[in-house]
Amino acid sequence: MISKGFIRELVLRRDEVNSFDEYPYNIPAVRQLDHLPLHPSVTYFVGENGSGKSTFIEAMAILAGFNPEGGTKNFNQQLRPSESQLYEQLQLIRNPKREKTGFFLRAETMFNVATEVEQGDYAQYGWANLHVQSHGEAFLWLMQERFGSNGLYILDEPESALSPQRQLAALRIIHELVKQGSQFIIATHSPILMAYPDALLYWLDGDGLRKTTYMETEHYQISRDFLNNTELMLKHLLG
Ligand SMILES: Nc1ncnc2c1ncn2[C@@H]1O[C@H](COP(=O)(O)OP(=O)(O)O)[C@@H](O)[C@H]1O
Numbered sequence: 001m002i003s004k005g006f007i008r009e010l011v012l013r014r015d016e017v018n019s020f021d022e023y024p025y026n027i028p029a030v031r032q033l034d035h036l037p038l039h040p041s042v043t044y045f046v047g048e049n050g051s052g053k054s055t056f057i058e059a060m061a062i063l064a065g066f067n068p069e070g071g072t073k074n075f076n077q078q079l080r081p082s083e084s085q086l087y088e089q090l091q092l093i094r095n096p097k098r099e100k101t102g103f104f105l106r107a108e109t110m111f112n113v114a115t116e117v118e119q120g121d122y123a124q125y126g127w128a129n130l131h132v133q134s135h136g137e138a139f140l141w142l143m144q145e146r147f148g149s150n151g152l153y154i155l156d157e158p159e160s161a162l163s164p165q166r167q168l169a170a171l172r173i174i175h176e177l178v179k180q181g182s183q184f185i186i187a188t189h190s191p192i193l194m195a196y197p198d199a200l201l202y203w204l205d206g207d208g209l210r211k212t213t214y215m216e217t218e219h220y221q222i223s224r225d226f227l228n229n230t231e232l233m234l235k236h237l238l239g
């Protein structure tokens with residue numbers, strides 16, 4: 001059965017924001033946010049560095065019950081609090097169906113997640129020691145062995161660990177999990193990872209946040225042009 005997703009919409013309670021001139025409310029994507037529908041399968045947040053993707057992703061993850069540093073809902077280590085207060089005015093509108101499992105992955109704090117797994121004696125629950133695998137191997141292991149059906153998965157730039165081949169593998173796993181009722185919310189720069197067709201894609205920039213399509217993203221167009229005209233583009237770029 002195709003899932004209708006767990007989280008249907010994101011709402012910013014604008015009347016509770018003191019000032020839209022201060023971080024994180026001054027981020028253009030937040031400043032003009034009101035209601036934002038999420039896709040029942042996959043929702044992407046794509047945009048330039050600093051456009052607010054992580055701020056959004058993190059607030060959603062906290063509201064969904066994850067530790068801001070990442071992991072499953074049972075992880076609670078926090079080495080350096082750095083989350084913004086956005087979650088206090090943001091609200092997740094849920095569907096009646098609740099997720100059975102889930103994971104919040106941030107590329108920046110994957111190391112801390114691995115440390116919690118190692119120190120927290122997770123081996124007894126079938127966890128591999130993520131510290132003795134490469135970053136990419138550890139991430140793919142997590143997806144294959146620890147992601148499951150009816151899960152909520154919030155991922156912030158997972159591609160930083162993954163070779164192109166493994167990004168394809170990740171896309172395939174996402175597809176399998178979506179068919180088993182899982183929902184994904186993903187911030188990414190990867191023209192491979194953002195290609196899942198049954199998805200909603202939001203573009204964040206200095207003007208705010210808007211719906212777009214895969215082939216309209218700069219990420220797709222620049223990658224395509226570069227691969228199709230590598231010599232010409234290098235000549236323009238390097239003179
Ligand atoms: N603790 C903070 N205080 C002030 N500004 C911040 C803080 N953290 C991030 N920012 C700013 O908020 C903006 C959005 O950051 P972020 O959500 O990390 O962007 P992205 O993930 O899209 O690269 C950036 O301009 C960043 O400099």
Ligand SMILES: [Mg+2]
Nearest residue numbers: 053054055156
């Ligand atoms: Mg980020």
